[in-house]
Amino acid sequence: xxxxxxxxxxxxxxxxxxxxxxxxxxxxxxxxxxxxxxxxxxxxxxxxxxxxxxxxxxxxxxxxxxxxxxxxxxxxxxxxxxxxxxxxxxxxxxxxxxxxxxxxxxxxxxxxxxxxxxxxxxxxxxxxxxxxxxxxxxxxxxxxxxxxxxxxxxxxxxxxxxxxxxxxxxxxxxxxx
Ligand SMILES: *[C@@H]1O[C@H](CO)[C@@H](O)[C@H](O)[C@H]1NC(C)=O
Numbered sequence: 001x002x003x004x005x006x007x008x009x010x011x012x013x014x015x016x017x018x019x020x021x022x023x024x025x026x027x028x029x030x031x032x033x034x035x036x037x038x039x040x041x042x043x044x045x046x047x048x049x050x051x052x053x054x055x056x057x058x059x060x061x062x063x064x065x066x067x068x069x070x071x072x073x074x075x076x077x078x079x080x081x082x083x084x085x086x087x088x089x090x091x092x093x094x095x096x097x098x099x100x101x102x103x104x105x106x107x108x109x110x111x112x113x114x115x116x117x118x119x120x121x122x123x124x125x126x127x128x129x130x131x132x133x134x135x136x137x138x139x140x141x142x143x144x145x146x147x148x149x150x151x152x153x154x155x156x157x158x159x160x161x162x163x164x165x166x167x168x169x170x171x172x173x174x175x176x177x
Contacts, residue, residue, distance in 0.1 A: 034160065036060045036076075043148065043159035053157040054149075055079045068166050069136035077127035084108070084121040087152025095144040108149060108157075138166045 034040040036058035042049060049055075056078040066072045088108035094101045109119035115128040142165045149157035 034059050037064045039065060039162045039164060041161050043161050053081050053155060066134055068134050068138040070134055072132045072134050074130045079125055080121055080123050083123050084119060085152060086119050089150055091148040093146045096141055140166050140168045
């Protein structure tokens with residue numbers, strides 16, 4: 001599914017916009033920041049995530065923030081507290097400004113194949129590394145990605161959100177492209 005690469009890219013990209021923003025303002029919501037170097041945020045406060053099936057340790061994006069037309073490298077690690085079986089799903093939404101581009105339920109196990117993981121994902125520490133080619137022609141603007149992940153039995157796995165703003169390239173010599 002092509003969608004997943006785009007979604008991974010968007011999720012990673014969102015991190016960018018947030019981190020730029022963060023440098024200019026003291027966030028009252030630091031506990032929502034995903035550790036590492038990315039624009040990702042947790043949807044839920046720490047107390048509400050303690051029973052989540054995945055504890056995300058760190059997400060590092062290079063470059064951070066992501067840039068259209070560049071290869072984005074995503075490195076992530078976490079602890080899986082109980083095996084994740086077939087049937088796990090992601091409620092995913094992608095907005096462009098206020099416009100809802102995508103609102104769908106995706107098969108988590110299928111999506112995980114994009115990062116070389118297969119279900120069942122056993123209990124223990126996992127880490128992934130993934131390169132994503134971000135298309136040059138991403139329309140400029142603010143993207144918001146929300147991903148809420150559940151097991152087949154509707155136990156909460158994790159929930160992440162990210163905002164990424166893609167600008168117009170202003171490097172003079174790209175202007176004619
Ligand atoms: C996920 O999305 C589906 C379809 O919109 C919805 O029926 C379901 O309640 C959602 N699950 C959760 C846990 O929000």
